[in-house]
Amino acid sequence: MIPEFEAISSKTKILITGGAGYIGSHVVKTFGEAGYEVLTYDNLSTGNKWSVLYGELIVADLSDKERLKKTIVKFKPDAIMHFAASIVVPESVSSPLKYYQNNTVNTLNLLETMMACGTRNFIFSSTAAVYGIPDTMSVNESAPMNPINPYGSSKMMAEKVLRDMHLADNDFNYVSLRYFNVAGADGVGRIGEAYKESTHLITRALKTAKGEFEKLQVFGTDYPTSDGTCIRDYIHVDDIAYAHILALEYLLDKGTSEVFNCGYGHGYSVREVVAAAKKVTSIDFEVEETGRREGDPSILIADNTKIKQGLNWKPKYDDLEYIIKTAWKWENSYREKYS
Ligand code: UFG
Helix, strand or coil, X not given: CCHHHHHHHCCCEEEEECCCCHHHHHHHHHHHHCCCEEEEEECCCCCCHHHCCCCXXXXXXXXXXXXXXXXXXXXXXXXXXXXXXCCCHHHHHHCHHHHHHHHHHHHXXXXXXXXXXXXXXXXXXXXXXXXXXXXXXXXXXXXXXXXXXXXXXXXXXXXXXXXXXXXXXXXXXEEEEEECEEECCCCCCCCCCCCCCCCCHHHHHHHHHHCCCCCEEEECXXXXXXXXXCEECEEEHHHHHHHHHXXXXXXXXXXXCEEEXXXXXXXXXXXXXXXXXXXXXXXXXXXXXXXXXXXXXXXXXXXXXXHHHHCCCXXXXXXXXXXHHHHHHHHHHHHHHHC
């Protein structure tokens, strides 16, 4: 329970697309625990029914405009949070159309339908991938969007649509949250990343520790960083989820549109993450240093000044070992529970 929001928001209704997925399910949990009324809309392509801990689940696709319209008309959400998306950078390089279709076109479907139904508040899951290769060590929201992979481009396009919609109609408001590297799982092990084909470093490292992969590949050791491997800003999924409560209250209270970075403001190299994963698991899994993966910028770290000031966001889990511990707990429990 998050007491400070309980009283003011207990009747606020939120439609959450992708609420059965990794980040979306943590957001459903956080809003459900805080007393909001939530409804998940998810096609279960990568999400799971059991991960929706609060509210009803509508199993449908965003391309199904009729179903979407019926859902919005019936539920009458005060705001829509849009998580449903494809999120794997290397896959976006090999299958760009899938990304533009799912991330850009389906966002347009959703926006068009919600506008027709009279919903005017929107929270968008964006990504640090919109920045591409930033010029500065840590990147702020006014940096140019120069994505270097189709995943980032597909999200950037959606962000541009949102900006133009707000310019055209001041009653339409949105907050776009640009996530850095989301990781970790629910502290008590109910939900976590359950995508079988996950390419994320922490998940891959832990699956390797469990013996699901023979070895962990480190993609590139010749980057211009302290140890030659890429640096990322890893943020616990529950801190991301809580930022959505703050973003929603901001949106409903201020009636304006904003973009915020969501990251801790410091990073770890791939080698540092591998060392931390070995420490947490006490397993010395095999690591192979190999060539660069396409589409990877060398350093991505958030300048989080704006979200700390604008939303008074105070992250609680800025601790790599805690992040890995929660992910490890999840890795070791979910298969037994659900498969
Ligand atoms: N990496 C490895 N081996 C692996 C997996 C990853 O060396 O098996 C490396 C990658 O090359 C990269 C780093 O670990 O340098 C992080 O890679 P992830 O795949 O975990 O995450 P990305 O940085 O590619 O992307 C993630 C999200 C995106 C988001 C981005 C923002 O998947 O959705 O963070 O920073 F846009």
